[in-house]
Amino acid sequence: MPATQRIQYHQYGAPEVLRLEDFEPRQLGPDDVLVRVRAAAANPMDFGIRSGKMKMVTGRCFPRGMGYDFAGVVDAVGENVTRLHVGDEVLGAASIKGSGAFADVVVADQAGIVHKPAGLPFDAAATIPIAAGTAYQALFTVGKLQPGETVFVHASLGAVGRSAVQLASTHGAIVAGSCRPGSEPEARTLGIDPIADFDFNPTTITRRFDTVLDAAGTLPIKKARRMLARGGRIVSVKPSPANMFRSALPGPFHVVIGKFVTADLEAVARAAGDGHLRLPIAHTVPLAQAIPALTQLEQNGFAKRGKLVIVPG
Numbered sequence: 019m020p021a022t023q024r025i026q027y028h029q030y031g032a033p034e035v036l037r038l039e040d041f042e043p044r045q046l047g048p049d050d051v052l053v054r055v056r057a058a059a060a061n062p063m064d065f066g067i068r069s070g071k072m073k074m075v076t077g078r079c080f081p082r083g084m085g086y087d088f089a090g091v092v093d094a095v096g097e098n099v100t101r102l103h104v105g106d107e108v109l110g111a112a113s114i115k116g117s118g119a120f121a122d123v124v125v126a127d128q129a130g131i132v133h134k135p136a137g138l139p140f141d142a143a144a145t146i147p148i149a150a151g152t153a154y155q156a157l158f159t160v161g162k163l164q165p166g167e168t169v170f171v172h173a174s175l176g177a178v179g180r181s182a183v184q185l186a187s188t189h190g191a192i193v194a195g196s197c198r199p200g201s202e203p204e205a206r207t208l209g210i211d212p213i214a215d216f217d218f219n220p221t222t223i224t225r226r227f228d229t230v231l232d233a234a235g236t237l238p239i240k241k242a243r244r245m246l247a248r249g250g251r252i253v254s255v256k257p258s259p260a261n262m263f264r265s266a267l268p269g270p271f272h273v274v275i276g277k278f279v280t281a282d283l284e285a286v287a288r289a290a291g292d293g294h295l296r297l298p299i300a301h302t303v304p305l306a307q308a309i310p311a312l313t314q315l316e317q318n319g320f321a322k323r324g325k326l327v328i329v330p331g
């Protein structure tokens with residue numbers, strides 16, 4: 019087998035724990051797929067998981083690979099896998115426990131892998147799975163958004179927010195949202211109307227919304243409630259203990275936790291393939307230079323200009 023390197027770490031911690039090292043991909047289970055990675059993309063959760071914030075879920079088995087989102091070509095499949103074949107071009111995400119997409123090859127469960135639309139470049143495909151998959155489930159599975167309804171997307175230019183705006187518009191919804199002051203022209207090009215800044219006063223927004231999606235996890239619930247139409251739903255991307263508790267109570271507030279649902283991933287892949295969904299790429303770096311790029315991204319804040327894409331050599 020050709021080179022198999024990945025970005026991995028031997029303990030949870032700061033960016034200094036990251037190493038680019040040779041590794042042996044794990045043996046395929048019946049539902050596993052081995053993918054030769056052509057592009058991978060970073061998400062905020064990569065940093066939280068490396069720092070150990072989710073160690074109750076991710077465990078203490080080291081070394082751990084880093085990264086979830088990938089696009090590539092199927093190299094081998096487990097015995098239960100009939101939907102995907104060696105040589106297929108795919109996009110997908112590794113499981114929370116598995117991870118390891120910043121690599122030459124990744125092993126992932128088939129549920130989180132779908133065919134890549136033919137015209138969609140590998141780098142664009144790699145930006146889609148987690149951000150757009152979460153946006154899709156937030157809008158439609160949790161937010162129950164229907165064509166003709168109204169949605170307000172807080173943080174509408176981040177990866178989840180921007181995905182939500184495009185998916186909601188394609189679904190026939192009317193989209194409003196917030197962005198950082200100065201970014202209004204960019205928000206306007208996505209058809210967002212009206213556009214508020216992050217600290218907006220909800221009394222200045224007269225329209226009422228069937229779904230309010232907080233795509234940054236920073237929107238005070240009181241503000242969200244003021245903008246809600248009768249029977250409307252508030253959906254937050256932030257699964258904090260307080261939000262999880264509130265979400266369990268009767269009422270309009272819900273938290274989305276992205277899940278591997280193949281049909282949902284197929285829907286967002288189709289939207290990307292049809293040209294209805296694109297996330298900007300800010301930087302593309304080879305795997306050999308990815309650790310400094312990831313460190314810089316983490317330290318300078320995320321997504322000011324778009325996704326970081328990592329391309330194996």
Ligand SMILES: NC(=O)c1ccc[n+]([C@@H]2O[C@H](COP(=O)([O-])OP(=O)(O)OC[C@H]3O[C@@H](n4cnc5c(N)ncnc54)[C@H](OP(=O)(O)O)[C@@H]3O)[C@@H](O)[C@H]2O)c1
Pocket residue numbers: 061062063148149152172173174175176177178179197198216233234235236254255256257274275276277319320321322323
């Ligand atoms: N629950 C889940 O399953 C799930 C799945 C995926 C992501 N997430 C979470 O969703 C959030 C967004 O993820 P992402 O991939 O979209 O990240 P991202 O691309 O970095 O976008 C974050 C957005 O938040 C904006 N922002 C920064 N500070 C803000 C503030 N004080 N108020 C409002 N907006 C602010 C940013 O604006 P600027 O770019 O102008 O700074 C950016 O638009 C993250 O917290 C991530 O962990 C949750």
